[in-house]
Amino acid sequence: MSTRESIIHLADQLIRDQGYNAFSFYDIAKTLGIKNAxxxxxFPGKTQLGIAVIKEQSRRFNVLKQAVADKRPAEQLRAFAHTYAATRQEERICIVGSLASDLHTLDTExxxxLALFAEEVIEWLETVLEQGxxxxxxxxxxxxRTKALLIIxxxxGGLQLTRLTQPQDFYTIAETIIQELSPVQIKENNT
Amino acid sequence: MSTRESIIHLADQLIRDQGYNAFSFYDIAKTLGIKNAxxxxxFPGKTQLGIAVIKEQSRRFNVLKQAVADKRPAEQLRAFAHTYAATRQEERICIVGSLASDLHTLDTExxxxLALFAEEVIEWLETVLEQGxxxxxxxxxxxxRTKALLIIxxxxGGLQLTRLTQPQDFYTIAETIIQELSPVQIKENNT
DNA sequence: TTTTCTACCTACTAACAGGTAGGTATATTT
DNA sequence: AAATATACCTACCTGTTAGTAGGTAGAAAA
Incomplete structure (x- = not known):
């Protein structure tokens, strides 16, 4: 991985761990063994680094999209949910949730x-749901679209809320989303 | 409102607007026409102010809880959702979402x-759902509990995601949550 | 061989952060 | 009237922030 790629990767990790306004150039520099400058x-400024992080997330999302394009909708959705589950295991949150929380401190670009990326995800999910x-x-x-919004x-929200409860709560949420879409639901009575 | 209450109120607004790490004592001081010191x-430190904000949110949540205690579950849920809708109109997010995003930068207290407050809300919602x-x-x-987690x-998440789309998307989400709980669903075909 | 480019570096700055020490005017209590 | 408590204030400090100016070693190109 090039230095440039490492910077983007680390910025991404830090943003989704601590938030955009809590990470500094020094956090990245010290880890990579380079200097702030x-x-x-x-990246001329923090803004450009932030945008690079979003673009990289978008690129990775599109890689996933392509990788599962031929599979059944349920499996596509499962692969999508799996990326969140992996994020949950790192105790991180998603980039959209992290940056949307700080939206009013970011510049318009x-x-x-971010809005573009979010819409990308929503629209993809809509097509998967339609297919299904x-x-x-x-x-x-x-x-x-409503169903897509509810799932996202x-x-x-699950990544954020279950930071305060237990990791298991997140996996329950993720599983339930998929279960609830199945036309035949084997109902168990949990009393 | 006393100065102390004004500080808490303003801190709350700022945290839910810009995030915990983006607001400063000076932001509050200048608005109130007082000095940082x-x-x-x-409040000895930012930590204590943060905790005071959470406690105030908890207090207000309990006021709501009491105010709707005698009403039907659907109306209790509607009143709860309405507080989020009001937050959406201010372009803000909820305190749990805001601080959970920044969790790894907050001290343990x-x-x-925050975790205590989140559990309060989850548990209340569970009892409302059970009643219903x-x-x-x-x-x-x-x-x-799963249903409570999904709704919260x-x-x-709706408050955060719809900052990037349109306010209407949030109201759709909120309405749908309530509609989906109704035992008889009048289905319309939106093609 | 000389020039140019890449990928850093040192050294610095201005702004802002949270926090502290100690002072003071006013109101309240003794 | 004297003492105390409240609700601020001025002045300052230390650390951190993003960002800038200009330098340099080594590789690549001319």
């Missing part, structure tokens, strides 16, 4: 970049 | 205070 060689519905793999009684907020 | 008179189920007002096929993450 060297980060400015690659960063905000626009057509194939009879998914059942849901609300408009597709469950995952995004 | 005067805030330290009421603050984190514990017993009365036949609510139907849901997952364990009560929808609201918490």
């Amino acid at each position: 060297s980060i400015h060689y690659y 960063t905000g626009q970049s 519905k057509k194939l009879g793999d998914f059942t849901f009684a609300v408009p597709t 907020t469950n995952l995004l | 005067s805030i330290h008179y009421y 603050t984190g514990q205070s 189920k017993k009365l036949g007002d609510f139907t849901f096929a997952v364990p009560t 993450t929808n609201l918490l």
